[in-house]
Amino acid sequence: MAALLSLTVPESASAADEDREPPVLAYAARIAGDRARTRIVVDLDRKPVFEVRYLEKPDRIVVDLPAMAFAFPVEDLKARGLFKDVRYGAIGAQSARIVLTTERPAQLALAEVQADEAGKGFRLVLDAEMVKREVFDDLVKRQAWSGGKTAVGTPAAEAAARGDRLGTSSPVPGGTFVIAIDAGHGGIDNGAIAAETKTPEKDITLAFAKALQRRLAREPGIFAFLTRDGDEFLSLSERVTIARQHHANLFVSLHADKLRQDNIRGATVYTISDKASDKMAAELAERENLADVIGGADLATEPAEVTDILLDFTRRETQAFSVAMAEQVVSSFEGQVALINNPHRFAGFRVLQAHDVPSILLELGFLSNKEDEKVLLDESWREKIAELLTAAITRYREPALANGG
The missing domain is CATH 3.40.630.40 (Zn-dependent exopeptidases)
Incomplete structure (x- = not known):
């Protein structure tokens, strides 16, 4: 079941805090799919920049986001399909995170922000699909770590070009x-x-x-x-x-x-x-x-x-x-x-x-x-x-x- 991450809020706001943009509003969300493919869509009022990384023990897909206000019901992102747990929330005054714990090895075949049809907002689209264990392990190993910061994991397109999306030895x-x-x-x-x-x-x-x-x-x-x-x-x-x-x-x-x-x-x-x-x-x-x-x-x-x-x-x-x-x-x-x-x-x-x-x-x-x-x-x-x-x-x-x- 979806649960909020811990929220850290400073006791007093500085002048810099007052000038900072308000959090991106996540006003609706939905999840659908099965053990092969699962899609998460989050509706937003503005376009955010985000990063994706992969963690193991347990297997997780982590999406790091700017400050965000999650205003939709918890039930809207109740874990299902490839995911056995979905968590999201603020991790400080300037950032937020979505953590997807998977039932089986998986990667994001698509992770992008799209303009909605009405042109009034945006949506974060996360398409996860099953992969072989060795493919997921490679995603974890190939990530760049520096100074406590994380880099985006290997994109699905890069893995496909290598011919290893299902663990094949050569393209x-x-x-x-x-x-x-x-x-x-x-x-x-x-x-x-x-x-x-x-x-x-x-x-x-x-x-x-x-x-x-x-x-x-x-x-x-x-x-x-x-x-x-x-x-x-x-x-x-x-x-x-x-x-x-x-x-x-x-x-x-x-x-x-x-x-x-x-x-x-x-x-x-x-x-x-x-x-x-x-x-x-x-x-x-x-x-x-x-x-x-x-x-x-x-x-x-x-x-x-x-x-x-x-x-x-x-x-x-x-x-x-x-x-x-x-x-x-x-x-x-x-x-x-x-x-x-x-x-x-x-x-x-x-x-x-x-x-x-x-x-x-x-x-x-x-x-x-x-x-x-x-x-x-x-x-x-x-x-x-x-x-x-x-x-x-x-x-x-x-x-x-x-x-x-």
Whole structure:
């Protein structure tokens, strides 16, 4: 829960104190997010200069500010998401501080003061995102300390340029087309269960993801990575965050769901939309979006404006790239593997909501259908799908890179 830091006030004011500007007024605040990404916004009457640093034992993100009057209710910055404790207050007559104690290693991917839309004030925006332990430790070690003063911690952009935002040993060469392969479900979330063999969907998607990664590794100029390479639970937001931290040019989420109608079979490609293409797409998106509930992820309802900030609907340009990729997959599969009617559909899948990463969700088939179950468990069919997907990706890649996708 948010708590005020100790406040130090001199007993008498000097002439210099009288000439000093009044504290910046922080008149409103809000916090939203989950264990992958959390945003804090503080509304201010003036633009302050601030510094950020990182501390360990416990892990903390510290924001040092000029004198500030915090006039919003304590409940407005109640700790949640990445933060287990949020404290703020004055630390003297001329300075204030916000201290964010984290649940897991995290860094500020964005820390800036923005003018509000009405032009009447400003807002401090702090976007935190999960990082590997070694990345956070490096942020702490690389800070400059001199005479008791602190310097701003390593910016997210600098870490990204080094290629270590997720602990990778070296940056991906420039011009490389980066693909995030997302094996649906995992850990406590089994996904659908095959009707005949009782094989869980999470095992099938991981096997396909690894096969696709192996095939793509043979393509020059392409780097493919897995959002998970073992039986672990990842929230939908974590999957999206991992893709963005790797600066993915494309996100492919693999699934093999189950339907009430066991006569429906074939692959389907989905893209994001706030309105579903049909009832089946809507029901499927609703089931897939419940993955976080199974894993115990935080799904508290957010105010509309904060939800828009955190879960930006895909920009029109990004959505166009997603549709282009979906069309390439359908074209590659036609005549080669079974497709359902209208194989490109759309719905509000949360795992596709990266606003700057073209994304598709591929239903490889349905475990409710006996024929689909057979091929989904067949290694040679798996390799065939990997080959067809690689062909689709390579056709999509050139125009996408040429147009900035």
